Amino acid sequence: MKIRWKSLLAAAGALALAGLAVPAARPAFAASLTEVTAFGSNPGGMRMHVYVPDVRPAAPPIVVAMHGCGGSGPGFYSSSEFASLADRYGFIVIYPSAMQEAGFGKCFDTWSSAAKTRGGGSDPVSIASMVSYAGRQYGADLNRVYATGSSSGGMMTQHMLALYPDLFKAGASFMGVPFDCFANAADYPPGASQCTGGSMNRTPQQWGDAVRRVDTGYTGPRPRVQLWHGTADTLVPYQLLQESIEQWTNVFGLSQTPTSSDTPQTGWNRRRYADSTGTAQVEAYSVQGAGHTLPSSGMAAAAVAFFGITTPPSTPPSTPPSTPPSSSPGTPACRVTDTVNAWDRGLTATITITNSGAGSINGWSLVFTLPAGQTITSGWSATYSPQSGQVTARNVGYNPVIASNSSISIGFQATHTGNTAKPTSFTLNGNPCAVG
Template sequence: MKIRRHLLLAVATSLALIGLAVPASRPAYAASLTEVTSFGSNPGGMRMHIYVPDTRPANPPIVVAMHGCGGSGPGFYSSSEFASLADRYGYIVIYPSAMQEAGFGKCFDTWSAAAKQRNGGSDPVSIASMVAYAGRQYGGDQNRVYATGSSSGGMMTQHMLALYPDLFKAGAAFMGVPFNCFANAADYPPGGQCTGGNMNRTPQQWGDAVRQASASYTGARPRVQLWHGTNDTLVPYSLLQESIEQWTNVFGLSQTPSSSDTPQANWNRRRYADATGTVQVEAYSIQGAGHSLPSAGMAAAALAFFGLTTPPVTPPVTPPVTPPTSPPVTPPSNPPSTPPATGACRVTDTISAWNTGLTANITITNTGATAVNGWSLVFTLPGGQAITSGWNATYSPATGQVTARNVGHNAAVAPGGSVTVGFQATHTGNTAAPASFTLNGSPCTVA
């Protein structure tokens, strides 16, 4: 299967001034995603992109943000909120790109024997090298390193917390699985026991797997936040409980939460605190959600769990602008969709199919000269296909002619920019991709 990547490449430069990094001749928040081609030991053969906000402390925290299968670092950069929040809170974001093929394209290696050993090789060593590079090159604080990710990235989040408890201070795993859930490559989705819906080990067995991964480590363990949709069928919701059992056992906590609440509609949260009242494990059940996390607001909740949201970095003061002679026009609160010029969009659709199911990863690229503000992508599913869940977009209806609409964090697509969305579907034998796509009413080139 051929996986295409649309990379957003730029160069970020800055200088340090009175404890904050402020560019000499660029406006605030002008930072861009940059690829690093040589960052150190890289046994996983991975690619590294980094986002360094222009305004940041002298020794900023580091967040490693990891994509799902079939995605890429630049794709997760454009489809999640971690970079925009970095501008506000002043932390560095590392976006690794997995390069190893698995059931759904390129996924982070959480199945091989090498990847299950500390410094054993494969992707975990590559990711640790990226963190060290951010420390050397940008003064990133090696005592404030955090991991997060979606699906395959959520799996690798828990993986890194188990292998490198001395490096990571906390992690937030979206739709992940416990550490050492996969027996080998053949056990990886769409087949296998781990995500087959019947995985059930004891808390002691799960906890022992983490302790054995770093047997000589006796220090504090990284705090863990877990997220899962109750209607997730690709990575079954039941695995959230298995992850809770693993990490509460690692911390020696009760399986009964110390508190539970609903911080916002459909977000059911359970917290597991130690004797001092510190919440070491936090689990969110998102009612009705499929394989579609993180959605709007969840990145901010993860950062709050990390302790990175207070106080925010204060941006430089911008000199006041002389008001115009005539009053400015106030834009509408919900601006209408901006149609691209005909032929000013390109769509790549990558299908991964098995038995009676499939996933589609769709990259929409704005090849025009003007930004798209709000978008809807229309396509027709082949007969027999029906969408069961999706991510980074809403889909309606589930069959026939489908309209995918942006969610809050990916409404704007700059010229040359792209967004990646996707869905899971059932099929009756026809696993083909849609033949054509239109973006805001204009036809797109199908790559």
């Protein structure tokens, strides 16, 4: 008989109490992002950051929130709305940082044989260990664990739901791909990937079988799945949303025809696939005209609502919440680092903007010069205009604030005619930035 994950968590907890596992330093219960350096088995060599809100129930839920390629846990903490929602609803957020280079910078491993095997190693085992740690250290409710992520993190979201259906209650995947979409490391972008090359087309049965093969003896409940994709996404093609729908509806034994469809917000076309009880087991959002830029404002809240963890904690805060710093007057000091990963006639660029000034920046625009022959085709975490020459990147709805000594990451995909140099001449809100 197979040992299920919660039994393993209980065993891990017992080992910790027996002194055979050494926990990290005493957690900081102030509402700040904290790094945990010894959370358990870590074959992926990952970093773990955790956000524990000041006010939370006795056994808070857990949301694992995962960044895109080239990003980091702290970057996703700064650029997404999950921490602010954690303050409102009292759940813990785990922000893993991927450490494996994959052409787009550091990405979550969804391609290796080890990562496709339950308990096989690599990043999935590291992430599961982070959840186990949060259960032990913060008394979190291991019956209410949820996954979400953007791009590479969206891919890992669907990956974890397939590998650990007894650990995760639900997931929300932004711009992801179905489980087992990548054949191996060579099939991962930016190479000639069959998965993300625009030609992937398997039957619902084939997709469902890929999930069922993980553990042929598993008969327990499956986590509910919410899927988001922009109709203008060219980096992870929009048609992969349909492949994910086919996979998860097949896993649940549901029809490919939605039981309902609506537009909960302008530009958000939602299809729901409900079971015989009327519960939507799969939800799919097509975001009209959006490129590789999700989640944008309000989408994290929709994900948390899908998880069903929107009841505010009943315990009042012991002290009034602090007032966020307002945008300081004067000249913002800034530093920029940028990396470029190029292939054939395409490239991706990741730009990290650090506010090195004393005050918070609320609302920003970053102007830079794109090398000759490069043209932006899509981007994330900012809007870009024009697509070549001197470009202005402006904040989107979820990342207008850059706190003092904090950073955010943005990026774009571009074509090139042979010149793969980095962007230059950065100015933030009209003031020059140091580079490097």
